[in-house]
Amino acid sequence: MRTTGVPTLSTIPGLDSAPTTHRTLLAWVHEVADLTAPQRVVWCDGSDDEWRRLTTDLVNVGTLVRLRQQPNSFAAASDPSDVARVEDCTYLCSKDEPDAGPTNNWMDPVDMKIIMTELYRGSMRGRTMYVVPFCMGPLTAAHPKLGVEITDSAYVAVSMRLMTRMGAMALEKFGDDAEFVKALHSVGAPLKPGQADVPWPCSDVKYISHFPEERAIWSYGSGYGGNSLLGKKSYSLRIGSVVARDEGWLAEHMLILKLTSPAGAVHYAAAAFPSACGKTNLAMLQPTLPGWKAETLGDDIAWLRFGPDGRLYAVNPEFGFFGVAPGTGYRTNPVAMRMIEQGNAIFTNVAVTDTGDVWWEGLTEQAPQHLTDWQGRDWHPDFAEPAAHPSSRFCTPIQQCPTLAPEWDDPAGVPISAILFGGRRATTMPLVVESRDWQHGVFLGATLSSETTGATDGEVGVVRRDPMAMRLFIGYHVGDYFAHWLALGAGADPAKLPRIFGVNWFRRGADGRFLWPGFRDNSRVLAWITGRIDGTADAVDTPLGAVPAAGDLDLTGLDADPGDVAEALAVHPGEWPAELDLIRDWFTTIGDKLPRELHDEFDALVRRLG
Numbered sequence: 001m002r003t004t005g006v007p008t009l010s011t012i013p014g015l016d017s018a019p020t021t022h023r024t025l026l027a028w029v030h031e032v033a034d035l036t037a038p039q040r041v042v043w044c045d046g047s048d049d050e051w052r053r054l055t056t057d058l059v060n061v062g063t064l065v066r067l068r069q070q071p072n073s074f075a076a077a078s079d080p081s082d083v084a085r086v087e088d089c090t091y092l093c094s095k096d097e098p099d100a101g102p103t104n105n106w107m108d109p110v111d112m113k114i115i116m117t118e119l120y121r122g123s124m125r126g127r128t129m130y131v132v133p134f135c136m137g138p139l140t141a142a143h144p145k146l147g148v149e150i151t152d153s154a155y156v157a158v159s160m161r162l163m164t165r166m167g168a169m170a171l172e173k174f175g176d177d178a179e180f181v182k183a184l185h186s187v188g189a190p191l192k193p194g195q196a197d198v199p200w201p202c203s204d205v206k207y208i209s210h211f212p213e214e215r216a217i218w219s220y221g222s223g224y225g226g227n228s229l230l231g232k233k234s235y236s237l238r239i240g241s242v243v244a245r246d247e248g249w250l251a252e253h254m255l256i257l258k259l260t261s262p263a264g265a266v267h268y269a270a271a272a273f274p275s276a277c278g279k280t281n282l283a284m285l286q287p288t289l290p291g292w293k294a295e296t297l298g299d300d301i302a303w304l305r306f307g308p309d310g311r312l313y314a315v316n317p318e319f320g321f322f323g324v325a326p327g328t329g330y331r332t333n334p335v336a337m338r339m340i341e342q343g344n345a346i347f348t349n350v351a352v353t354d355t356g357d358v359w360w361e362g363l364t365e366q367a368p369q370h371l372t373d374w375q376g377r378d379w380h381p382d383f384a385e386p387a388a389h390p391s392s393r394f395c396t397p398i399q400q401c402p403t404l405a406p407e408w409d410d411p412a413g414v415p416i417s418a419i420l421f422g423g424r425r426a427t428t429m430p431l432v433v434e435s436r437d438w439q440h441g442v443f444l445g446a447t448l449s450s451e452t453t454g455a456t457d458g459e460v461g462v463v464r465r466d467p468m469a470m471r472l473f474i475g476y477h478v479g480d481y482f483a484h485w486l487a488l489g490a491g492a493d494p495a496k497l498p499r500i501f502g503v504n505w506f507r508r509g510a511d512g513r514f515l516w517p518g519f520r521d522n523s524r525v526l527a528w529i530t531g532r533i534d535g536t537a538d539a540v541d542t543p544l545g546a547v548p549a550a551g552d553l554d555l556t557g558l559d560a561d562p563g564d565v566a567e568a569l570a571v572h573p574g575e576w577p578a579e580l581d582l583i584r585d586w587f588t589t590i591g592d593k594l595p596r597e598l599h600d601e602f603d604a605l606v607r608r609l610g
């Protein structure tokens with residue numbers, strides 16, 4: 001980066017009050033300040049005082065509305081053009097194009113840096129530049145995974161405090177020379193002298209760029225969580241998956257759940273579902289099956305490493321939840337409700353009630369008679385559009401989760417005995433299927449598909465392949481990623497590997513209704529899964545794998561039509577020729593790098609289906 005603009009670095013207040021002697025960090029902060037020309041620099045310490053100051057500022061500028069019904073909680077409404085992760089503007093800038101593979105937009109890193117350096121030049125004028133040190137995963141890890149986000153958004157700074165181990169506690173781990181990921185973010189809306197700010201500054205031009213070889217992230221133009229809270233998708237998955245490949249572990253889009261059976265047997269499961277397909281709900285499951293207990297470790301991201309005993313251990317790198325609001329209510333997810341009601345939450349793009357509380361579709365059966373909708377409009381129940389954006393979010397600290405497992409912060413992680421891959425499919429995929437072995441399980445993950453949701457921009461409801469629910473997050477070639485999964489399995493003791501299952505809570509009847517009640521009743525599926533691991537549950541062998549007969553699931557007290565349950569479990573070979581064509585197309589898209597083993601699995605599936 002070259003320096004041209006004023007003010008020069010020596011005149012920017014706050015720049016030299018750095019609470020660190022880390023040389024690379026200091027040099028980088030100076031370089032960015034020099035390029036982006038902020039009015040002042042603030043080093044975030046993550047204190048309560050700082051939170052109060054920033055949230056008060058955000059209320060004053062109109063970004064946040066203070067809620068009257070919940071302590072220390074706020075609602076934010078984004079610009080209507082900045083409501084989701086922007087897939088088309090997200091880039092993987094590996095040095096060589098083939099390394100990005102067919103699932104990433106690619107641009108040469110040098111070209112991208114030329115474009116973005118010009119965008120960043122002066123982009124923080126009139127704004128405060130926040131320096132946010134953070135750590136992904138436990139601070140007590142042998143090698144804590146550190147990062148620093150530089151941002152000109154106070155909303156990002158306060159959200160980072162909820163989502164990561166942030167501020168002084170992270171900076172302590174930096175010393176003078178610890179490695180860290182550089183994450184640069186600007187909303188791309190500089191202010192001229194005297195120009196009034198808007199509640200949600202952002203830019204029409206957006207780039208969310210990743211430089212995997214450098215382990216760096218440059219984000220510009222969007223304030224929306226998935227594009228701007230760079231510890232989450234950008235660090236923990238896109239950069240994380242590259243580090244994981246190089247170091248022999250896995251960075252995955254998975255929740256982590258602890259299950260205790262009535263007999264006291266403990267199993268840990270990890271589950272990968274695409275965004276808005278049920279991770280947060282499953283992570284906070286309250287089983288309907290008597291005597292079962294479920295506890296939460298993570299709801300979105302898991303880092304999986306083999307332990308000294310040869311088992312696969314999972315750590316949640318995050319420190320908070322960024323959950324889909326619509327559909328969350330006492331009936332579906334009472335745990336999330338109890339977590340939210342403790343306060344200390346930031347909501348984005350939900351509706352606000354006349355008494356200063358939040359509301360979204362599914363929170364209560366009856367909508368209030370009047371709301372201010374997510375776009376600030378007067379809303380009544382007969383209004384044509386939903387009051388909350390379909391991907392509106394709650395953001396809360398993990399420690400408020402009433403079902404948090406005591407071992408959630410253990411740097412060793414928890415040993416995983418089951419991995420679940422699931423998506424939203426109205427047809428073809430049964431409620432649950434057990435893979436035959438690790439390789440077949442990797443095939444299930446590699447061919448995972450789902451109807452698209454509102455969590456990213458683009459059309460909703462279109463079936464597409466979402467391998468391991470990582471389509472948008474794999475930081476290298478998807479074929480190499482599958483090979484990495486296969487190699488990790490091949491190098492492990494098969495008896496110690498997690499068993500892999502496919503699930504689908506979203507199969508529909510001819511009239512469009514869900515065939516399976518889902519939510520808390522998914523505990524019945526989890527009970528069957530642990531039964532398979534322990535050798536106590538029966539199944540029917542189908543071309544797709546082992547599927548329970550209705551009688552193999554514990555359906556005691558289930559409020560569902562037995563015909564629907566049977567249909568949710570059914571494998572219809574007649575539905576499969578079309579599906580096989582889609583898988584064939586997907587494999588063709590991947591090309592030469594698709595591992596031989598997955599071709600073999602495909603051929604075997606075709607044979608079994610007849």
Ligand code: GDP
Pocket residue numbers: 273274275276277278279280281282299323324326327328332505506514517518519522
């Ligand atoms: P995440 O984005 O993967 O964490 O998904 P969430 O758990 O936030 O759920 C996304 C949406 O799917 C919400 O509207 C939920 O109400 C809905 N959902 C979650 N689990 C189920 C389920 O088991 N059945 C049905 N029908 N919907 C579900």
Ligand code: PGA
Pocket residue numbers: 085226274275276279280299300322323324455
């Ligand atoms: P989720 O996470 O929708 O998978 O919960 C946030 C995101 O993917 O943007």
Ligand code: MN
Pocket residue numbers: 253274275300
């Ligand atoms: Mn996610």
Ligand code: MN
Pocket residue numbers: 276279280281299300322323324
């Ligand atoms: Mn979620």
